[in-house]
Amino acid sequence: MTIFQFPKDFRWGTATASYQIEGAAQEGGRGVSIWDTFARTPGKVFNGDNGDIACDSYHRYEEDIELMKKLGINTYRFSIAWPRIIPDGDGEINREGLDFYHRFVDKLLEAGIEPFCTLYHWDLPQTLEDDGGWGNRRTVDAFVKYAEVIFKEFSGKINFWLTFNEPWCIAFLSNLLGIHAPGNRDLQTSINVAHGLLVAHGKAVQSFRRLGITGQIGIAPNVCWAEPYSKSPEDQAACDRSIALNTDWFLDPIYKGSYPQFMVDWFAEAGATVPIQEGDMEIISQPIDLLGINYYTMGLNRFNPEAGVLQSEEVDMGLTKTDIGWPIESRGLYEFMHYLQKYGNVDVYITENGACINDDLDNGKINDDRRISYYEQHLAQIHRIINDGINLKGYMAWSLMDNFEWAEGYRMRFGLIHVDYRSLVRTPKESFYWYQNVIKNNWLETRS
Numbered sequence: 001m002t003i004f005q006f007p008k009d010f011r012w013g014t015a016t017a018s019y020q021i022e023g024a025a026q027e028g029g030r031g032v033s034i035w036d037t038f039a040r041t042p043g044k045v046f047n048g049d050n051g052d053i054a055c056d057s058y059h060r061y062e063e064d065i066e067l068m069k070k071l072g073i074n075t076y077r078f079s080i081a082w083p084r085i086i087p088d089g090d091g092e093i094n095r096e097g098l099d100f101y102h103r104f105v106d107k108l109l110e111a112g113i114e115p116f117c118t119l120y121h122w123d124l125p126q127t128l129e130d131d132g133g134w135g136n137r138r139t140v141d142a143f144v145k146y147a148e149v150i151f152k153e154f155s156g157k158i159n160f161w162l163t164f165n166e167p168w169c170i171a172f173l174s175n176l177l178g179i180h181a182p183g184n185r186d187l188q189t190s191i192n193v194a195h196g197l198l199v200a201h202g203k204a205v206q207s208f209r210r211l212g213i214t215g216q217i218g219i220a221p222n223v224c225w226a227e228p229y230s231k232s233p234e235d236q237a238a239c240d241r242s243i244a245l246n247t248d249w250f251l252d253p254i255y256k257g258s259y260p261q262f263m264v265d266w267f268a269e270a271g272a273t274v275p276i277q278e279g280d281m282e283i284i285s286q287p288i289d290l291l292g293i294n295y296y297t298m299g300l301n302r303f304n305p306e307a308g309v310l311q312s313e314e315v316d317m318g319l320t321k322t323d324i325g326w327p328i329e330s331r332g333l334y335e336f337m338h339y340l341q342k343y344g345n346v347d348v349y350i351t352e353n354g355a356c357i358n359d360d361l362d363n364g365k366i367n368d369d370r371r372i373s374y375y376e377q378h379l380a381q382i383h384r385i386i387n388d389g390i391n392l393k394g395y396m397a398w399s400l401m402d403n404f405e406w407a408e409g410y411r412m413r414f415g416l417i418h419v420d421y422r423s424l425v426r427t428p429k430e431s432f433y434w435y436q437n438v439i440k441n442n443w444l445e446t447r448s
């Protein structure tokens with residue numbers, strides 16, 4: 001057993017996202033998002049699940065906040081649904097949507113919980129997708145308008161801001177692999193989307209500074225940490241490409257003002273180019289204050305010319321996996337955080353980390369011991385990272401409660417709280433009480 005003491009000002013939290021928990025999809029003046037459309041497209045989402053009801057947090061947020069108080073968190077990461085604020089994307093502002101988030105944020109503040117707000121967590125207004133989505137500068141300008149509305153409304157109430165959640169998922173999972181909304185499968189489209197969202201990010205940061213908004217702003221890439229399956233140069237290069245597409249493809253433009261040349265060249269070989277316009281890279285590389293990092297797993301990658309555009313495949317090494325099939329390997333978080341130092345010792349928050357463990361109720365309890373073990377290993381690595389002098393300032397468990405896990409629908413459960421999707425009854429799992437104790441003590445005590 002080891003005791004890991006965390007810094008006294010370390011932030012402890014949980015994370016969710018609008019489309020995954022709110023429900024009330026046709027209420028409060030909300031417009032249609034690309035996920036409403038995608039979920040209604042046969043075969044896209046397991047069981048034909050959608051976010052019409054989800055966890056009904058639109059109506060039950062006060063109960064959710066009571067559970068957050070019971071958990072003892074001081075930080076809560078959530079996202080605002082753009083379609084609630086500007087239902088058709090760049091037209092009229094929906095006051096009812098703003099009022100909902102004011103009620104929600106006020107309740108959080110009343111509970112002594114710091115709001116940590118993601119502006120875009122994948123629920124693009126459908127009207128903008130119909131007109132080319134992130135590859136069309138109209139969407140970029142619409143995002144800036146939406147961001148400025150939110151900045152002005154919540155400046156002083158919200159002090160932690162993220163522009164985009166998981167840009168790799170927005171660009172490549174959703175427009176190259178076609179697994180998430182809107183489901184395109186085209187390399188040039190995905191590169192256009194990545195560039196569009198980066199320009200939108202940079203313009204939003206410029207607005208944030210120009211409007212004198214209080215607080216800090218950043219972006220939240222997801223990590224795809226990988227190590228080479230063998231010592232061969234081909235496997236190392238395949239590994240580098242896999243890591244770079246999640247990280248460098250977005251953070252080089254932001255921190256260096258240019259894309260990683262080896263990846264630009266790789267895509268050029270595949271006939272795709274980045275649609276850079278005059279001034280774009282200066283806009284994108286606006287200084288930011290923080291990074292959110294989402295980490296779940298890592299893999300061993302090797303070269304395979306048949307393995308997609310990156311010619312890089314993950315080798316199944318027989319590691320213990322979570323119920324969504326991701327290997328449990330907390331070491332990757334430590335390695336990645338050191339990799340990230342090439343951008344400087346920037347302030348980092350782990351804005352997502354958690355395990356899909358589909359345990360169900362057993363005599364009124366959920367004994368999700370595997371989830372506790374996952375968190376134990378990852379928090380131990382986080383202590384190790386902090387101990388190395390890396391500016392890791394806080395941790396948000398994904399997720400507060402079971403919710404709509406995108407293409408997996410409701411079958412995959414990541415929550416500290418179990419949600420019965422028929423009754424919407426919330427039941428804290430054993431991991432909830434374990435995390436409650438870590439937060440109360442501000443230390444981790446490993447059980448083995």
Ligand SMILES: N=NNCCOCCOc1ccc(-c2cn(C[C@@H]3NC[C@@H](O)[C@H]3O)nn2)cc1
Nearest residue numbers: 017020166173179222224294296352398405406
């Ligand atoms: N990386 N290479 N993949 C190659 C081929 O993968 C096929 C499948 O791919 C993926 C990759 C990543 C994910 C994913 C899901 N979450 C969890 C959500 N995060 C944001 C929050 O809303 C959570 O619900 N994080 N990541 C899903 C599918």
